[in-house]
Amino acid sequence: MEKSGWWRKVGLLRSFQGADEEDERKPVKPPPKGNKIVVLYYTSSRVIKQTYAECSAVLSILRGHSIFFQERDVFISRKHLEEITDIFGGPISVPRLFVAGKYVGGFQRIIELNEGGELKKLLNGYIKKRPKRVCKGCGNMRYIVCFICNGSKKFYEEERKEMVSCNTCIENGLLPCPVCMLGAVE
Ligand SMILES: [Zn+2]
Ligand SMILES: [Zn+2]
Incomplete structure:
Protein backbone atom coordinates (compact mmCIF):
# COMPACT_ATOMS: atom_id res chain seq x y z
CA MET A 1 0.00 0.00 0.00
CA ILE A 127 -14.28 1.89 15.03
CA LYS A 128 -16.69 4.63 14.01
CA LYS A 129 -19.94 3.15 12.89
CA ARG A 130 -21.19 4.41 9.58
CA PRO A 131 -24.52 6.12 10.04
CA LYS A 132 -27.23 3.79 8.81
CA ARG A 133 -28.97 4.96 5.72
CA VAL A 134 -32.71 4.92 5.89
CA CYS A 135 -34.63 3.66 2.87
CA LYS A 136 -37.02 6.29 1.54
CA GLY A 137 -39.30 3.55 0.27
CA CYS A 138 -39.86 1.60 3.46
CA GLY A 139 -38.04 3.29 6.34
CA ASN A 140 -35.89 0.13 6.52
CA MET A 141 -38.94 -2.10 7.15
CA ARG A 142 -37.95 -3.89 3.90
CA TYR A 143 -41.64 -4.24 3.01
CA ILE A 144 -44.26 -1.75 1.96
CA VAL A 145 -48.04 -2.03 2.01
CA CYS A 146 -49.22 -3.30 -1.37
CA PHE A 147 -50.11 -0.34 -3.60
CA ILE A 148 -52.59 -2.36 -5.63
CA CYS A 149 -54.84 -3.50 -2.78
CA ASN A 150 -53.67 -1.21 0.00
CA GLY A 151 -52.97 -4.30 2.06
CA SER A 152 -56.57 -5.54 1.99
CA LYS A 153 -55.80 -8.36 -0.50
CA LYS A 154 -58.85 -7.29 -2.51
CA PHE A 155 -59.38 -4.53 -5.02
CA TYR A 156 -62.07 -3.35 -7.40
CA GLU A 157 -61.33 -4.31 -10.96
CA GLU A 158 -62.84 -1.88 -13.48
CA GLU A 159 -63.24 -4.37 -16.36
CA ARG A 160 -64.92 -7.08 -14.33
CA LYS A 161 -66.74 -4.50 -12.17
CA GLU A 162 -66.14 -6.55 -9.09
CA MET A 163 -63.83 -7.03 -6.17
CA VAL A 164 -61.04 -9.43 -7.01
CA SER A 165 -58.29 -10.76 -4.83
CA CYS A 166 -54.87 -9.25 -5.22
CA ASN A 167 -52.12 -11.56 -6.31
CA THR A 168 -49.45 -8.90 -6.54
CA CYS A 169 -48.62 -8.87 -2.87
CA ILE A 170 -47.71 -11.58 -0.46
CA GLU A 171 -50.19 -13.11 1.99
CA ASN A 172 -50.38 -10.25 4.48
CA GLY A 173 -50.85 -7.51 1.88
CA LEU A 174 -47.20 -6.53 1.79
CA LEU A 175 -44.73 -6.14 -1.01
CA PRO A 176 -40.97 -6.35 -0.79
CA CYS A 177 -39.78 -2.74 -0.88
CA PRO A 178 -38.99 -1.92 -4.51
CA VAL A 179 -36.33 0.64 -3.51
CA CYS A 180 -34.52 -1.95 -1.42
CA MET A 181 -34.96 -4.52 -4.18
CA LEU A 182 -33.18 -2.22 -6.57
CA GLY A 183 -30.26 -2.30 -4.23
CA ALA A 184 -30.38 1.42 -3.60
CA VAL A 185 -29.88 0.69 0.07
CA GLU A 186 -27.53 -1.83 1.59
ZN1 LIG B 1 -52.09 -6.51 -2.82
ZN1 LIG C 1 -36.89 -0.10 1.27
Missing part, protein backbone atom coordinates in the same frame (compact mmCIF):
# COMPACT_ATOMS: atom_id res chain seq x y z
CA GLU A 2 1.09 3.50 -0.83
CA LYS A 3 0.66 4.77 2.71
CA SER A 4 2.49 2.08 4.60
CA GLY A 5 5.36 2.58 2.18
CA TRP A 6 5.64 6.14 3.27
CA TRP A 7 5.59 5.27 6.95
CA ARG A 8 8.29 2.73 6.32
CA LYS A 9 10.33 5.44 4.67
CA VAL A 10 10.08 7.58 7.78
CA GLY A 11 11.30 4.57 9.76
CA LEU A 12 14.08 3.83 7.28
CA LEU A 13 15.20 7.40 7.32
CA ARG A 14 15.55 7.19 11.07
CA SER A 15 17.65 4.06 11.03
CA PHE A 16 19.72 5.43 8.17
CA GLN A 17 20.50 8.52 10.17
CA GLY A 18 21.26 6.33 13.16
CA ALA A 19 18.42 7.82 15.12
CA ASP A 20 18.42 6.91 18.77
CA GLU A 21 16.57 3.89 19.97
CA GLU A 22 13.02 4.48 20.96
CA ASP A 23 12.59 5.39 24.60
CA GLU A 24 11.35 2.13 26.12
CA ARG A 25 10.30 3.52 29.47
CA LYS A 26 7.02 2.18 30.76
CA PRO A 27 4.37 4.47 32.15
CA VAL A 28 4.01 4.65 35.90
CA LYS A 29 0.30 5.45 35.68
CA PRO A 30 -2.45 5.41 33.07
CA PRO A 31 -3.55 8.57 31.25
CA PRO A 32 -6.21 10.50 33.17
CA LYS A 33 -9.74 9.87 31.91
CA GLY A 34 -8.32 7.38 29.45
CA ASN A 35 -9.68 4.09 30.77
CA LYS A 36 -12.29 3.55 28.10
CA ILE A 37 -10.87 5.39 25.11
CA VAL A 38 -7.96 5.57 22.70
CA VAL A 39 -5.61 8.42 23.60
CA LEU A 40 -2.73 9.71 21.53
CA TYR A 41 -0.25 12.18 22.96
CA TYR A 42 1.42 14.01 20.12
CA THR A 43 2.76 17.40 19.19
CA SER A 44 1.69 19.79 16.47
CA SER A 45 4.95 21.70 16.85
CA ARG A 46 7.21 21.52 13.81
CA VAL A 47 10.33 22.54 15.70
CA ILE A 48 11.76 19.02 15.77
CA LYS A 49 11.17 17.73 12.25
CA GLN A 50 11.53 14.05 13.08
CA THR A 51 9.09 14.23 15.98
CA TYR A 52 6.65 16.18 13.86
CA ALA A 53 6.92 13.62 11.03
CA GLU A 54 6.37 10.75 13.44
CA CYS A 55 3.37 12.38 15.07
CA SER A 56 1.83 13.13 11.68
CA ALA A 57 2.42 9.57 10.57
CA VAL A 58 0.74 8.13 13.66
CA LEU A 59 -2.17 10.57 13.43
CA SER A 60 -2.72 9.52 9.82
CA ILE A 61 -2.55 5.85 10.73
CA LEU A 62 -5.17 6.28 13.47
CA ARG A 63 -7.41 8.38 11.22
CA GLY A 64 -6.98 5.73 8.54
CA HIS A 65 -8.44 3.15 10.92
CA SER A 66 -11.59 5.31 11.23
CA ILE A 67 -11.67 5.08 14.99
CA PHE A 68 -12.66 7.40 17.78
CA PHE A 69 -9.56 8.62 19.54
CA GLN A 70 -8.62 11.57 21.65
CA GLU A 71 -5.84 13.74 20.32
CA ARG A 72 -3.90 15.24 23.20
CA ASP A 73 -1.57 17.84 21.75
CA VAL A 74 1.27 18.50 24.19
CA PHE A 75 2.34 21.59 22.26
CA ILE A 76 -0.99 23.35 22.34
CA SER A 77 -1.99 22.23 25.81
CA ARG A 78 0.22 22.66 28.84
CA LYS A 79 -2.16 20.35 30.71
CA HIS A 80 -1.49 17.52 28.26
CA LEU A 81 2.25 18.08 28.48
CA GLU A 82 2.04 17.82 32.26
CA GLU A 83 -0.09 14.69 31.92
CA ILE A 84 2.35 12.80 29.71
CA THR A 85 5.28 13.84 31.91
CA ASP A 86 3.38 12.64 34.92
CA ILE A 87 2.39 9.35 33.25
CA PHE A 88 6.02 8.44 32.53
CA GLY A 89 7.42 10.00 35.67
CA GLY A 90 9.50 12.45 33.65
CA PRO A 91 9.79 14.16 30.28
CA ILE A 92 9.29 11.83 27.31
CA SER A 93 9.06 12.21 23.54
CA VAL A 94 5.80 11.85 21.64
CA PRO A 95 3.86 10.23 20.00
CA ARG A 96 2.64 7.88 22.73
CA LEU A 97 -0.45 5.77 22.26
CA PHE A 98 -2.79 4.34 24.90
CA VAL A 99 -5.77 2.06 24.39
CA ALA A 100 -8.22 1.70 27.26
CA GLY A 101 -5.63 3.04 29.70
CA LYS A 102 -2.99 0.55 28.57
CA TYR A 103 0.21 1.77 27.00
CA VAL A 104 0.71 0.63 23.40
CA GLY A 105 3.96 2.34 22.51
CA GLY A 106 5.72 5.12 20.69
CA PHE A 107 6.29 5.68 16.99
CA GLN A 108 8.32 2.57 16.15
CA ARG A 109 6.07 0.24 18.10
CA ILE A 110 2.93 1.73 16.55
CA ILE A 111 4.39 1.30 13.05
CA GLU A 112 5.34 -2.32 13.81
CA LEU A 113 1.91 -3.14 15.20
CA ASN A 114 0.21 -1.46 12.28
CA GLU A 115 2.21 -3.33 9.67
CA GLY A 116 1.76 -6.61 11.50
CA GLY A 117 -2.02 -6.10 11.67
CA GLU A 118 -2.11 -6.13 15.49
CA LEU A 119 -2.99 -2.46 15.74
CA LYS A 120 -6.20 -3.08 13.84
CA LYS A 121 -7.19 -5.73 16.40
CA LEU A 122 -6.31 -3.44 19.29
CA LEU A 123 -8.48 -0.68 17.87
CA ASN A 124 -11.31 -2.94 16.87
CA GLY A 125 -13.72 -1.78 19.57
CA TYR A 126 -13.32 1.89 18.70
Whole structure:
Protein backbone atom coordinates (compact mmCIF):
# COMPACT_ATOMS: atom_id res chain seq x y z
CA MET A 1 0.00 0.00 0.00
CA GLU A 2 1.09 3.50 -0.83
CA LYS A 3 0.66 4.77 2.71
CA SER A 4 2.49 2.08 4.60
CA GLY A 5 5.36 2.58 2.18
CA TRP A 6 5.64 6.14 3.27
CA TRP A 7 5.59 5.27 6.95
CA ARG A 8 8.29 2.73 6.32
CA LYS A 9 10.33 5.44 4.67
CA VAL A 10 10.08 7.58 7.78
CA GLY A 11 11.30 4.57 9.76
CA LEU A 12 14.08 3.83 7.28
CA LEU A 13 15.20 7.40 7.32
CA ARG A 14 15.55 7.19 11.07
CA SER A 15 17.65 4.06 11.03
CA PHE A 16 19.72 5.43 8.17
CA GLN A 17 20.50 8.52 10.17
CA GLY A 18 21.26 6.33 13.16
CA ALA A 19 18.42 7.82 15.12
CA ASP A 20 18.42 6.91 18.77
CA GLU A 21 16.57 3.89 19.97
CA GLU A 22 13.02 4.48 20.96
CA ASP A 23 12.59 5.39 24.60
CA GLU A 24 11.35 2.13 26.12
CA ARG A 25 10.30 3.52 29.47
CA LYS A 26 7.02 2.18 30.76
CA PRO A 27 4.37 4.47 32.15
CA VAL A 28 4.01 4.65 35.90
CA LYS A 29 0.30 5.45 35.68
CA PRO A 30 -2.45 5.41 33.07
CA PRO A 31 -3.55 8.57 31.25
CA PRO A 32 -6.21 10.50 33.17
CA LYS A 33 -9.74 9.87 31.91
CA GLY A 34 -8.32 7.38 29.45
CA ASN A 35 -9.68 4.09 30.77
CA LYS A 36 -12.29 3.55 28.10
CA ILE A 37 -10.87 5.39 25.11
CA VAL A 38 -7.96 5.57 22.70
CA VAL A 39 -5.61 8.42 23.60
CA LEU A 40 -2.73 9.71 21.53
CA TYR A 41 -0.25 12.18 22.96
CA TYR A 42 1.42 14.01 20.12
CA THR A 43 2.76 17.40 19.19
CA SER A 44 1.69 19.79 16.47
CA SER A 45 4.95 21.70 16.85
CA ARG A 46 7.21 21.52 13.81
CA VAL A 47 10.33 22.54 15.70
CA ILE A 48 11.76 19.02 15.77
CA LYS A 49 11.17 17.73 12.25
CA GLN A 50 11.53 14.05 13.08
CA THR A 51 9.09 14.23 15.98
CA TYR A 52 6.65 16.18 13.86
CA ALA A 53 6.92 13.62 11.03
CA GLU A 54 6.37 10.75 13.44
CA CYS A 55 3.37 12.38 15.07
CA SER A 56 1.83 13.13 11.68
CA ALA A 57 2.42 9.57 10.57
CA VAL A 58 0.74 8.13 13.66
CA LEU A 59 -2.17 10.57 13.43
CA SER A 60 -2.72 9.52 9.82
CA ILE A 61 -2.55 5.85 10.73
CA LEU A 62 -5.17 6.28 13.47
CA ARG A 63 -7.41 8.38 11.22
CA GLY A 64 -6.98 5.73 8.54
CA HIS A 65 -8.44 3.15 10.92
CA SER A 66 -11.59 5.31 11.23
CA ILE A 67 -11.67 5.08 14.99
CA PHE A 68 -12.66 7.40 17.78
CA PHE A 69 -9.56 8.62 19.54
CA GLN A 70 -8.62 11.57 21.65
CA GLU A 71 -5.84 13.74 20.32
CA ARG A 72 -3.90 15.24 23.20
CA ASP A 73 -1.57 17.84 21.75
CA VAL A 74 1.27 18.50 24.19
CA PHE A 75 2.34 21.59 22.26
CA ILE A 76 -0.99 23.35 22.34
CA SER A 77 -1.99 22.23 25.81
CA ARG A 78 0.22 22.66 28.84
CA LYS A 79 -2.16 20.35 30.71
CA HIS A 80 -1.49 17.52 28.26
CA LEU A 81 2.25 18.08 28.48
CA GLU A 82 2.04 17.82 32.26
CA GLU A 83 -0.09 14.69 31.92
CA ILE A 84 2.35 12.80 29.71
CA THR A 85 5.28 13.84 31.91
CA ASP A 86 3.38 12.64 34.92
CA ILE A 87 2.39 9.35 33.25
CA PHE A 88 6.02 8.44 32.53
CA GLY A 89 7.42 10.00 35.67
CA GLY A 90 9.50 12.45 33.65
CA PRO A 91 9.79 14.16 30.28
CA ILE A 92 9.29 11.83 27.31
CA SER A 93 9.06 12.21 23.54
CA VAL A 94 5.80 11.85 21.64
CA PRO A 95 3.86 10.23 20.00
CA ARG A 96 2.64 7.88 22.73
CA LEU A 97 -0.45 5.77 22.26
CA PHE A 98 -2.79 4.34 24.90
CA VAL A 99 -5.77 2.06 24.39
CA ALA A 100 -8.22 1.70 27.26
CA GLY A 101 -5.63 3.04 29.70
CA LYS A 102 -2.99 0.55 28.57
CA TYR A 103 0.21 1.77 27.00
CA VAL A 104 0.71 0.63 23.40
CA GLY A 105 3.96 2.34 22.51
CA GLY A 106 5.72 5.12 20.69
CA PHE A 107 6.29 5.68 16.99
CA GLN A 108 8.32 2.57 16.15
CA ARG A 109 6.07 0.24 18.10
CA ILE A 110 2.93 1.73 16.55
CA ILE A 111 4.39 1.30 13.05
CA GLU A 112 5.34 -2.32 13.81
CA LEU A 113 1.91 -3.14 15.20
CA ASN A 114 0.21 -1.46 12.28
CA GLU A 115 2.21 -3.33 9.67
CA GLY A 116 1.76 -6.61 11.50
CA GLY A 117 -2.02 -6.10 11.67
CA GLU A 118 -2.11 -6.13 15.49
CA LEU A 119 -2.99 -2.46 15.74
CA LYS A 120 -6.20 -3.08 13.84
CA LYS A 121 -7.19 -5.73 16.40
CA LEU A 122 -6.31 -3.44 19.29
CA LEU A 123 -8.48 -0.68 17.87
CA ASN A 124 -11.31 -2.94 16.87
CA GLY A 125 -13.72 -1.78 19.57
CA TYR A 126 -13.32 1.89 18.70
CA ILE A 127 -14.28 1.89 15.03
CA LYS A 128 -16.69 4.63 14.01
CA LYS A 129 -19.94 3.15 12.89
CA ARG A 130 -21.19 4.41 9.58
CA PRO A 131 -24.52 6.12 10.04
CA LYS A 132 -27.23 3.79 8.81
CA ARG A 133 -28.97 4.96 5.72
CA VAL A 134 -32.71 4.92 5.89
CA CYS A 135 -34.63 3.66 2.87
CA LYS A 136 -37.02 6.29 1.54
CA GLY A 137 -39.30 3.55 0.27
CA CYS A 138 -39.86 1.60 3.46
CA GLY A 139 -38.04 3.29 6.34
CA ASN A 140 -35.89 0.13 6.52
CA MET A 141 -38.94 -2.10 7.15
CA ARG A 142 -37.95 -3.89 3.90
CA TYR A 143 -41.64 -4.24 3.01
CA ILE A 144 -44.26 -1.75 1.96
CA VAL A 145 -48.04 -2.03 2.01
CA CYS A 146 -49.22 -3.30 -1.37
CA PHE A 147 -50.11 -0.34 -3.60
CA ILE A 148 -52.59 -2.36 -5.63
CA CYS A 149 -54.84 -3.50 -2.78
CA ASN A 150 -53.67 -1.21 0.00
CA GLY A 151 -52.97 -4.30 2.06
CA SER A 152 -56.57 -5.54 1.99
CA LYS A 153 -55.80 -8.36 -0.50
CA LYS A 154 -58.85 -7.29 -2.51
CA PHE A 155 -59.38 -4.53 -5.02
CA TYR A 156 -62.07 -3.35 -7.40
CA GLU A 157 -61.33 -4.31 -10.96
CA GLU A 158 -62.84 -1.88 -13.48
CA GLU A 159 -63.24 -4.37 -16.36
CA ARG A 160 -64.92 -7.08 -14.33
CA LYS A 161 -66.74 -4.50 -12.17
CA GLU A 162 -66.14 -6.55 -9.09
CA MET A 163 -63.83 -7.03 -6.17
CA VAL A 164 -61.04 -9.43 -7.01
CA SER A 165 -58.29 -10.76 -4.83
CA CYS A 166 -54.87 -9.25 -5.22
CA ASN A 167 -52.12 -11.56 -6.31
CA THR A 168 -49.45 -8.90 -6.54
CA CYS A 169 -48.62 -8.87 -2.87
CA ILE A 170 -47.71 -11.58 -0.46
CA GLU A 171 -50.19 -13.11 1.99
CA ASN A 172 -50.38 -10.25 4.48
CA GLY A 173 -50.85 -7.51 1.88
CA LEU A 174 -47.20 -6.53 1.79
CA LEU A 175 -44.73 -6.14 -1.01
CA PRO A 176 -40.97 -6.35 -0.79
CA CYS A 177 -39.78 -2.74 -0.88
CA PRO A 178 -38.99 -1.92 -4.51
CA VAL A 179 -36.33 0.64 -3.51
CA CYS A 180 -34.52 -1.95 -1.42
CA MET A 181 -34.96 -4.52 -4.18
CA LEU A 182 -33.18 -2.22 -6.57
CA GLY A 183 -30.26 -2.30 -4.23
CA ALA A 184 -30.38 1.42 -3.60
CA VAL A 185 -29.88 0.69 0.07
CA GLU A 186 -27.53 -1.83 1.59
ZN1 LIG B 1 -52.09 -6.51 -2.82
ZN1 LIG C 1 -36.89 -0.10 1.27
